[in-house]
Amino acid sequence: MEVRAAADKFEARAWKLQCKAPAPATSVIVTLKPSAPSPISAPLRELPWAPGGLNFLHTTDTHGWHGGHLQEAQYSADWGDYISFAHHLRQRADDDGSDLLLVDTGDRVEGNGLYDASDPKGRYTFDIFKQQRMDVITPGNHELYLANTSRREYDEVVPDFRDAYIASNLDLYNLKSGKYEAFAPRYRKFTTKNRGVRVLAFGFMFNFHGNANNTFVQPVQDTIKEQWFQDALRTKDVDLFLVAGHVPVRDSQEYDLIYRAIRDVVWDTPIVFFGGHTHIRDFRKFEKKAYGIESGRYMETLGFLSISGVAGSKNGVMAASSPEFKRSYIDNNLYSMHHHSGTNSSSFSTEVGRNVSESIHAARKAMKLDHTFGCAPQDYWLNRAAYPSNSSLLSLLETQVLPDTFRHLKNASIVITNSGAIRFDIFKGPFTTDTTFLVSPFTSGFRMLRNVPYKAASQVLQLLNNEGQIALEDLVDGSVRTKDLMPPLPPVSLRNLQDVNVFEGQQVIGDKPTVPGYTTIDDAGSDGDDTIHQRIQFYDVPNVIGVDVGFSSDEKPETVDLVYNEFIQDWVLVALQYLGKKYGKEDTEEALDGKTMTDVISGWVGEHWECG
Numbered sequence: 001m002e003v004r005a006a007a008d009k010f011e012a013r014a015w016k017l018q019c020k021a022p023a024p025a026t027s028v029i030v031t032l033k034p035s036a037p038s039p040i041s042a043p044l045r046e047l048p049w050a051p052g053g054l055n056f057l058h059t060t061d062t063h064g065w066h067g068g069h070l071q072e073a074q075y076s077a078d079w080g081d082y083i084s085f086a087h088h089l090r091q092r093a094d095d096d097g098s099d100l101l102l103v104d105t106g107d108r109v110e111g112n113g114l115y116d117a118s119d120p121k122g123r124y125t126f127d128i129f130k131q132q133r134m135d136v137i138t139p140g141n142h143e144l145y146l147a148n149t150s151r152r153e154y155d156e157v158v159p160d161f162r163d164a165y166i167a168s169n170l171d172l173y174n175l176k177s178g179k180y181e182a183f184a185p186r187y188r189k190f191t192t193k194n195r196g197v198r199v200l201a202f203g204f205m206f207n208f209h210g211n212a213n214n215t216f217v218q219p220v221q222d223t224i225k226e227q228w229f230q231d232a233l234r235t236k237d238v239d240l241f242l243v244a245g246h247v248p249v250r251d252s253q254e255y256d257l258i259y260r261a262i263r264d265v266v267w268d269t270p271i272v273f274f275g276g277h278t279h280i281r282d283f284r285k286f287e288k289k290a291y292g293i294e295s296g297r298y299m300e301t302l303g304f305l306s307i308s309g310v311a312g313s314k315n316g317v318m319a320a321s322s323p324e325f326k327r328s329y330i331d332n333n334l335y336s337m338h339h340h341s342g343t344n345s346s347s348f349s350t351e352v353g354r355n356v357s358e359s360i361h362a363a364r365k366a367m368k369l370d371h372t373f374g375c376a377p378q379d380y381w382l383n384r385a386a387y388p389s390n391s392s393l394l395s396l397l398e399t400q401v402l403p404d405t406f407r408h409l410k411n412a413s414i415v416i417t418n419s420g421a422i423r424f425d426i427f428k429g430p431f432t433t434d435t436t437f438l439v440s441p442f443t444s445g446f447r448m449l450r451n452v453p454y455k456a457a458s459q460v461l462q463l464l465n466n467e468g469q470i471a472l473e474d475l476v477d478g479s480v481r482t483k484d485l486m487p488p489l490p491p492v493s494l495r496n497l498q499d500v501n502v503f504e505g506q507q508v509i510g511d512k513p514t515v516p517g518y519t520t521i522d523d524a525g526s527d528g529d530d531t532i533h534q535r536i537q538f539y540d541v542p543n544v545i546g547v548d549v550g551f552s553s554d555e556k557p558e559t560v561d562l563v564y565n566e567f568i569q570d571w572v573l574v575a576l577q578y579l580g581k582k583y584g585k586e587d588t589e590e591a592l593d594g595k596t597m598t599d600v601i602s603g604w605v606g607e608h609w610e611c612g
């Protein structure tokens with residue numbers, strides 16, 4: 001009842017928000033995020049703003065973190081703050097005759113209690129998210145795993161953003177017509193407000209195969225042959241091609257194909273790509289008039305990109321022979337936002353921004369996200385500690401959580417889970433309802449194959465980690481490739497992991513950096529991060545981890561029950577087939593009474609981690 005009443009109150013507030021136009025900055029200071037830490041001051045680089053040009057803010061892979069990071073000051077700003085920030089930059093654009101456009105490239109869902117803890121999921125986040133005006137928005141794979149997620153995206157988010165929502169290669173099954181139909185408009189042509197730049201925008205999804213069958217992702221190589229796409233490329237009076245998508249900007253067959261398809265028709269109009277999916281900060285030069293940016297993950301990063309020298313229909317602006325593309329990766333905190341918008345704590349928040357922050361707080365309260373299951377005795381890292389080690393979250397799972405959880409199994413068993421099911425670190429201190437979803441938000445449970453010969457079962461883990469002589473993707477036919485379903489880890493690319501001296505060749509403002517964070521190297525060099533960070537070491541982790549339950553390492557049982565996270569079922573079956581044991585889905589059964597990894601971890605924490 002209490003939760004219901006709080007939810008009703010929230011909905012009334014959200015409705016109120018919808019009726020308000022963005023308000024100018026006011027001088028009221030409010031602390032709306034009682035649980036968020038204050039940002040720490042750190043040496044900053046200036047935004048490469050293009051006066052009289054085009055400026056962009058880009059978010060991607062936010063995964064529900066619209067309330068910001070409550071345990072990491074560096075990323076503690078929330079969606080309400082982002083709304084205030086964009087307001088000030090729009091104002092700046094109006095003042096200097098430039099334009100500011102906002103882009104989001106998908107995976108807004110799954111990964112944070114704010115989205116995952118409600119029933120239905122997203123009950124609160126859609127109203128929060130839509131308060132930010134977007135110019136281009138696209139779906140990601142997480143909007144498509146479950147049929148009810150894509151249905152809600154179609155019913156709620158697509159109308160919220162009207163023509164800004166673009167889905168160039170995605171269809172949804174229409175129950176009435178019995179046909180797959182466009183999820184949203186295939187492309188958008190618009191003219192920017194101040195400079196009159198005529199933009200032709202597309203919104204692509206990478207060639208994803210793991211979607212529920214109520215959606216259809218058309219492979220990019222087929223979409224670019226469609227008549228509508230070829231006609232769109234021939235649209236007259238286009239000053240800039242904007243390709244947004246849930247597609248990595250680098251090493252991606254999809255963006256390379258789109259780049260080529262555009263250049264086959266239009267040889268020198270500038271192209272800007274906005275990417276996502278791999279959770280990294282990146283900036284790629286395709287050629288001197290075509291660049292792409294990718295802006296990290298989990299609301300840690302607000303990507304900024306500027307282009308000077310693009311033609312505009314207003315004020316007689318001519319195209320430069322070589323437009324200049326620049327980028328910055330802004331750490332999502334108030335210290336950075338105040339600095340880049342020339343505001344302070346008194347002048348920063350707008351009324352809409354404040355209301356959104358308040359709604360986030362109300363939603364968290366309604367869902368009791370701060371409910372504590374126990375207290376972590378130390379930090380456990382997914383990628384920020386080596387695996388295996390005492391600080392590795394995967395080691396904690398492997399040595400304690402999984403053995404304790406599956407101890408009750410009667411038969412000798414091997415239990416396997418994909419590391420991708422684990423999404424984030426555990427910090428020392430309270431482990432809350434929110435933490436359960438940060439660590440593992442997915443609804444998939446565990447399944448099991450009974451009486452699998454030990455010889456085969458014991459090799460599955462090794463095969464899934466591609467440690468054998470073959471890669472599983474060579475085994476599976478072209479329609480299901482392990483690469484697509486279990487992308488290589490870690491979420492932070494090796495390019496970001498290189499040992500770099502952040503001072504080399506750069507302007508250093510202030511002292512030696514003390515705030516740990518990303519030290520990105522991209523095609524423009526190593527000065528992209530707005531905050532000069534102390535380098536964090538990130539470590540690679542295996543695709544899957546596993547434990548033996550009910551037998552010791554020197555025993556070799558005849559057969560074992562093979563238990564695995566449902567998400568990896570297809571790969572487990574393929575691996576067994578390769579090992580000479582053919583099983584089908586019909587041979588599998590539910591394990592652990594349908595409990596998910598979220599349930600497993602919260603249950604274990606409740607039993608083992610007392611708050612001191």
Ligand SMILES: Nc1ccn([C@@H]2O[C@H](COP(=O)(O)O)[C@@H](O)[C@H]2O)c(=O)n1
Nearest residue numbers: 141418420421442443444485486487567
């Ligand atoms: N039910 C699910 C769904 C997804 N995963 C894991 O997430 C990965 C995809 O996430 P991105 O943010 O990289 O798009 C996927 O490869 C799986 O590892 C899962 O475990 N269970």
